[in-house]
Every structure is written in C-alpha cells, then in structure tokens.
Amino acid sequence: xxxxxxxxxxxxxxxxxxxxxxxxxxxxxxxxTAEGRILWLDENCLCLLENRxxxxxxxxxxxxxxxxx
Amino acid sequence: xxxxxxxxxxxxxxxxxxxxxxxxxxxxxxxxTAEGRILWLDENCLCLLENRxxxxxxxxxxxxxxxxx
Amino acid sequence: xxxxxxxxxxxxxxxxxxxxxxxxxxxxxxxxTAEGRILWLDENCLCLLENRxxxxxxxxxxxxxxxxx
Amino acid sequence: xxxxxxxxxxxxxxxxxxxxxxxxxxxxxxxxTAEGRILWLDENCLCLLENRxxxxxxxxxxxxxxxxx
Amino acid sequence: xxxxxxxxxxxxxxxxxxxxxxxxxxxxxxxxTAEGRILWLDENCLCLLENRxxxxxxxxxxxxxxxxx
Amino acid sequence: xxxxxxxxxxxxxxxxxxxxxxxxxxxxxxxxTAEGRILWLDENCLCLLENRxxxxxxxxxxxxxxxxx
Numbered sequence: 001x002x003x004x005x006x007x008x009x010x011x012x013x014x015x016x017x018x019x020x021x022x023x024x025x026x027x028x029x030x031x032x033t034a035e036g037r038i039l040w041l042d043e044n045c046l047c048l049l050e051n052r053x054x055x056x057x058x059x060x061x062x063x064x065x066x067x068x069x
Numbered sequence: 070x071x072x073x074x075x076x077x078x079x080x081x082x083x084x085x086x087x088x089x090x091x092x093x094x095x096x097x098x099x100x101x102t103a104e105g106r107i108l109w110l111d112e113n114c115l116c117l118l119e120n121r122x123x124x125x126x127x128x129x130x131x132x133x134x135x136x137x138x
Numbered sequence: 139x140x141x142x143x144x145x146x147x148x149x150x151x152x153x154x155x156x157x158x159x160x161x162x163x164x165x166x167x168x169x170x171t172a173e174g175r176i177l178w179l180d181e182n183c184l185c186l187l188e189n190r191x192x193x194x195x196x197x198x199x200x201x202x203x204x205x206x207x
Numbered sequence: 208x209x210x211x212x213x214x215x216x217x218x219x220x221x222x223x224x225x226x227x228x229x230x231x232x233x234x235x236x237x238x239x240t241a242e243g244r245i246l247w248l249d250e251n252c253l254c255l256l257e258n259r260x261x262x263x264x265x266x267x268x269x270x271x272x273x274x275x276x
Numbered sequence: 277x278x279x280x281x282x283x284x285x286x287x288x289x290x291x292x293x294x295x296x297x298x299x300x301x302x303x304x305x306x307x308x309t310a311e312g313r314i315l316w317l318d319e320n321c322l323c324l325l326e327n328r329x330x331x332x333x334x335x336x337x338x339x340x341x342x343x344x345x
Numbered sequence: 346x347x348x349x350x351x352x353x354x355x356x357x358x359x360x361x362x363x364x365x366x367x368x369x370x371x372x373x374x375x376x377x378t379a380e381g382r383i384l385w386l387d388e389n390c391l392c393l394l395e396n397r398x399x400x401x402x403x404x405x406x407x408x409x410x411x412x413x414x
Contacts, residue, residue, distance in 0.1 A: 010114035013126055028340050029131055030307045031099045045286035054343050057289055062305055062340035064097050064131035067123050079183035082195055098200055100168045133166050133200035136192050148252035151264055167269055169237045202235050202269035205261050217390035220402055236407055238375045271373050271407035274399050304409050306376045321355035330412050333358055338374055338409035 004043045014041050014066070023069040024048075028062050035069055073112045083110050083135070092138040093117075097131050104138055142181045152179050152204070161207040162186075166200050173207055211250045221248050221273070230276040231255075235269050242276055280319045290317050290342070299345040300324075304338050311345055349388045359386050359411070368414040369393075373407050380414055 005011060017024055018038050026034045026048065036050040045057045074080060086093055087107050095103045095117065105119040114126045143149060155162055156176050164172045164186065174188040183195045212218060224231055225245050233241045233255065243257040252264045281287060293300055294314050302310045302324065312326040321333045350356060362369055363383050371379045371393065381395040390402045 005112075008111045008113065009109050009116065010111050010126060013114075013116070027099070027101065028305075029097075029099050030303070030305050030340055031101070032303065032307070032340065034341070040285050042284045042286050043281075044284065045289075047285070047289070050343075056341045056343040057286060058341045059336075059339050060128075061130065061337065063128050064099055064101065065103070065125045065127045067119075067125040074181075077180045077182065078178050078185065079180050079195060082183075082185070096168070096170065098166075098168050100170070129197075130199065132197050133168055133170065134172070134194045134196045136188075136194040143250075146249045146251065147247050147254065148249050148264060151252075151254070165237070165239065167235075167237050169239070198266075199268065201266050202237050202239065203241070203263045203265045205257075205263040212388075215387045215389065216385050216392065217387050217402060220390075220392070234375070234377065236373075236375050238377070267404075268406065270404050271375050271377065272379070272401045272403045274395075274401040304374075306372070306374050306409050308372065308376070308409065310410070316354050318353045318355050319350075320353065321358075323354065323358070326412075332410045332412040333355060334410045335405075335408050337406065 011041070014038060014046070017066070017068075024066050025069040026058060026066050027064040028058070029064050030062070034058065080110070083107060083115070086135070086137075093135050094138045095127060095135050096133040097127070098133050099131070103127065149179070152176060152184070155204070155206075162204050163207045164196060164204050165202040166196070167202050168200070172196065218248070221245060221253070224273070224275075231273050232276045233265060233273050234271040235265075236271050237269070241265065287317070290314060290322070293342070293344075300342050301345045302334060302342050303340040304334070305340050306338070310334065356386070359383060359391070362411070362413075369411050370414045371403060371411050372409040373403070374409050375407070379403065 021037050023037055034048055036048045039047040039049050045059055048056045048058055050056055090106050092106055103117055105117045108116040108118050114128055117125045117127055119125055159175050161175055172186055174186045177185040177187050183197055186194045186196055188194055228244050230244055241255055243255045246254040246256050252266055255263045255265055257263055297313050299313055310324055312324045315323040315325050321335055324332045324334055326332055366382050368382055379393055381393045384392040384394050390404055393401045393403055395401055
C-alpha cells in the first residue's frame with residue numbers, strides 16, 4: 001500500500017476481510033478478476049487464496065477494487 | 070490520494086460528496102464504471118456504497134474521474 | 139501534478155486554459171476523452187465543466203493529453 | 208520526467224529534438240500516437256505542435272516511446 | 277519492489293519460489309502471461325527462466341499477480 | 346529505472362545487453378513490442394536502435410519485459 005498505516009480505514013477494512021475470512025472479488029487494472037479470501041497484506045502485495053486453493057500474490061499497484069463477493 | 074491535504078479542492082470536493090450523500094459515477098482506468106455514494110476517503114482508497122448495497126474499496130490509483138451521477 | 143510548481147510551463151499552460159475559459163479536449167489513459175473547460179487544478183485532479191454542465195473531477199494520473207478543442 | 212536532469216541522455220535527446228525541430232512520433236500507453244514537433248519539455252509534460260498546428264500538452268507518464276518520424 | 281525488504285511476506289514468498297525452483301505463472305498488466313521459474317529479484321525486475329529456456333527481465337511495475345503454476 | 350544502481354542485477358543485465366550488442370525484444374505495457382539493440386540506459390529511458398535503423402527513446406515506466414530476441 002502506498003500508505004501502509006494500520007490506522008487507515010482502507011488497511012483496517014482489508015484486515016477485517018482477513019480476520020473474518022471474507023470471500024472477496026478483486027478487480028484488476030487489466031480487467032481480470034480474482035476471487036477468494038485474503039490471507040495477508042503487506043506494502044507490495046496481498047495473498048489471495050483462490051477458490052481452487054491456489055495462493056496468488058496480487059500486486060497492490062494492479063488492484064482497481066476489492067469487494068465482498 | 071498522492072496529496073491527502075484537506076485544504077485541496079479535490080479533497081474538499083470528495084468530502085462534499087460524502088457529506089451530501091451525492092450519487093456519483095466513478096470511471097476507472099480499466100474502463101469499468103461504478104456508481105453509488107462515497108462513504109469515506111483515505112490516502113489509498115475510497116469506499117463506495119454501490120447501488121446494490123455492496124461496499125467496494127476502490128483504489129485511488131485506479132480512478133480516471135468522478136462525477137455526480 | 140507530480141510537480142505542482144506555478145513556474146512550470148505545463149502548470150502555466152493549464153492556468154491559461156482556466157483563465158481564458160478555453161474549451162479543451164482531455165484524452166485519458168483508458169482511451170476515453172472528455173471535453174469542456176477547466177475550472178481549477180490541484181496536485182491530484184483538475185475539475186472539468188463538461189459541455190452538458192456536469193463537473194467532473196479528473197485525476198492527473200489518468201491524463202494522456204490536453205489540447206484546445 | 209521522473210529525473211529531470213539536463214545531463215541525462217534522455218533529456219538531452221529531447222532537447223535536441225526541440226532545438227532541431229525534429230518531426231517525431233510519440234506512442235502513448237493508451238496506444239494512440241501523436242506526430243509533430245516538440246516545443247518544450249518540463250517535469251510533467253511536453254508540448255507537441257501537431258501537424259494540424261494544434262498544441263497538445265502530453266503527460267510524460269503517458270508516453271511509451273518517442274522516435275523521429 | 278516498491279518496498280524491497282526481505283522481512284516482508286511478499287519478498288519472502290518470491291525468495292521461496294526462487295529457492296524451491298517453483299514453476300510460476302506471472303500475469304502482467306497488459307494481460308500477457310509468462311511461465312517459468314524465477315532466478316532472481318531486485319528492486320526493479322525479476323528474471324524469469326521461461327520454459328523455452330529464454331531469460332526474460334520482467335518489470336515489477338508491470339506485474340499483476342504471480343502464482344504457482 | 347526507479348533504482349538506477351549499477352550494482353543491481355537488472356541494471357547489470359541491461360548493461361550487458363548494451364555491451365554485447367544483444368538483439369532484444371521489448372514488450373510494452375500497451376502491448377506493442379519493439380526489437381533491436383539497446384544503445385544506452387538512463388533513469389528515464391533506454392534508447393533502442395530498431396532494426397530499420399531508427400532510434401527510439403523508450404520510457405522505462407512503459408516496459409513490461411525485455412528478453413534476448
């Protein structure tokens with residue numbers, strides 16, 4: 001995250017998705033979408049456990065949106 | 070926002086959209102559009118309450134434009 | 139603007155467009171174009187009064203070019 | 208330019224295009240191309256005198272390549 | 277990597293892919309994909325040994341995701 | 346290069362391409378490709394001598410990958 005500050009609403013929202021094992025849809029800037037649940041988040045990437053049990057590293061700079069699925 | 074300074078016209082405009090519950094259209098760099106009203110804004114994202122009552126985290130870096138709908 | 143310095147030619151050019159109420163075409167990185175006149179510019183966005191009298195916040199990071207229309 | 212240092216080869220090359228009034232083709236990240244000659248360059252933009260005598264402000268962040276036409 | 281800190285989960289994950297010679301799929305922002313195994317990572321790029329034994333320098337800024345193949 | 350440090354593997358790899366006059370393929374984020382050999386590299390751009398003997402300034406921010414051709 002450009003600003004990885006756990007006090008920010010955006011970071012707290014993603015941390016809630018992680019804690020609650022929320023199923024999310026992630027829309028990417030290349031128009032692909034990925035679905036699954038987020039395992040962790042750092043300054044560069046988040047890790048998505050996709051529904052077929054693959055773990056994908058998704059770059060923050062490539063994300064357009066995240067929403068509960 | 071690259072410059073998240075509440076004195077800036079762009080930040081104040083979005084804060085007005087939030088306060089006034091203005092219905093907006095957000096155009097993304099991947100050519101998708103999203104509609105709804107903005108709930109909050111931070112340095113990384115804004116949160117959009119979409120018309121079907123989903124909350125989407127939309128990354129600032131992915132936004133092309135916002136306009137009242 | 140990455141460098142929002144009113145001494146720069148690019149900033150002065152846009153400020154002339156604002157002052158002279160020049161009708162401009164703005165080409166975006168997602169291949170959309172917008173037309174109208176620029177009302178203000180800050181570090182993040184410019185505000186475009188579109189021809190149908192809508193005000194759009196356009197992100198600087200999404201702009202490919204601006205030219206008089 | 209991310210690094211606007213007149214000692215850099217890239218900056219000097221563009222300054223030669225300006226001085227020599229070289230006709231160039233500019234390829235943009237949105238796959239559009241523009242042709243003309245460069246009038247000036249600053250940290251944010253270059254100004255292109257297009258062949259139909261329009262002056263376009265082109266954002267550096269939107270440029271993929273420049274080559275003599 | 278914007279934050280090239282070997283303590284970060286994203287950096288450690290990629291270093292595991294390198295050490296374990298994991299076959300990965302890399303999705304790019306231009307919608308291309310590349311497959312192979314990662315040889316090294318630095319602040320700008322990673323080097324991918326593609327399946328036809330070509331080594332490609334892939335820019336971090338162009339990556340949307342990486343996942344085991 | 347975001348990090349133009351001649352000790353980095355990515356910078357050294359490109360400097361080897363320059364020294365060895367290696368024929369390379371450069372894939373851009375707009376899905377275009379360019380072929381030729383690299384003449385120089387600086388913080389903003391590299392200069393590619395294309396096969397038809399044109400010199401193109403290619404912006405680092407627009408590059409997805411480089412590989413020997």
